[in-house]
Amino acid sequence: MITFFNKFRIGLLPMYVLLAILISSVTSCNKDELEIQNDFPFEVKVMPVPEEIANGNIVEIRLTIEPTGNYSNTQYFIRYFQFGGQGTLQYYDEPPYLPNDLYPLQAKQFRLYYTSHSTVSQSFEVWILDNFGNEKQLSFEFNSSN
Incomplete structure (x- = not known):
C-alpha cells in the first residue's frame, strides 16, 4: 500500500511543478508592463x-x-x-466649418467643398487630428480667376 501512494505522489510531482510554473507566470505578469499599441501615426492623401x-x-x-x-x-x-481671401469649407452638404473649431470626421475617406467668396487669391490650412495627439497639416492656395 505504501508503494502505491509513493508511486502516486511521484506521478503527481510533474503536475505540481507545471502548476507552480503556470501560477508563477500568470501572477508575475504586470498589466502595466503589457504594451498594446493603439496610437498609430497616419498620412493624409489629397487628390489634385x-x-x-x-x-x-x-x-x-x-x-x-x-x-x-x-x-x-x-x-x-x-x-x-483661412488666412487669405474669403471662402467657406464644408464636409459634404453639412453647414460650413467655423475657423479653428474642431469637428469629428465620420470616415477615413471623405470630400470637402471649398466655396470662394473672394476675387483675390485664397489660402487656408486644414488640420487632421486623431484622439492620440497625432496631426497632419495641409495647405491650400487658390489663385483668383474670372
Missing part, C-alpha cells in the same frame, strides 16, 4: 485640386486618411483656418 477658382465657384477636395496600423477606437477630427 485646381490652382484657380472664381468668386462663387466650388472646389471639391478629396482626402484619405491612411494610418500605419489599425485600431478600431481611433477617432479623427478636422479643423481649418
Whole structure:
C-alpha cells in the first residue's frame, strides 16, 4: 500500500511543478508592463485640386486618411483656418466649418467643398487630428480667376 501512494505522489510531482510554473507566470505578469499599441501615426492623401477658382465657384477636395496600423477606437477630427481671401469649407452638404473649431470626421475617406467668396487669391490650412495627439497639416492656395 505504501508503494502505491509513493508511486502516486511521484506521478503527481510533474503536475505540481507545471502548476507552480503556470501560477508563477500568470501572477508575475504586470498589466502595466503589457504594451498594446493603439496610437498609430497616419498620412493624409489629397487628390489634385485646381490652382484657380472664381468668386462663387466650388472646389471639391478629396482626402484619405491612411494610418500605419489599425485600431478600431481611433477617432479623427478636422479643423481649418483661412488666412487669405474669403471662402467657406464644408464636409459634404453639412453647414460650413467655423475657423479653428474642431469637428469629428465620420470616415477615413471623405470630400470637402471649398466655396470662394473672394476675387483675390485664397489660402487656408486644414488640420487632421486623431484622439492620440497625432496631426497632419495641409495647405491650400487658390489663385483668383474670372
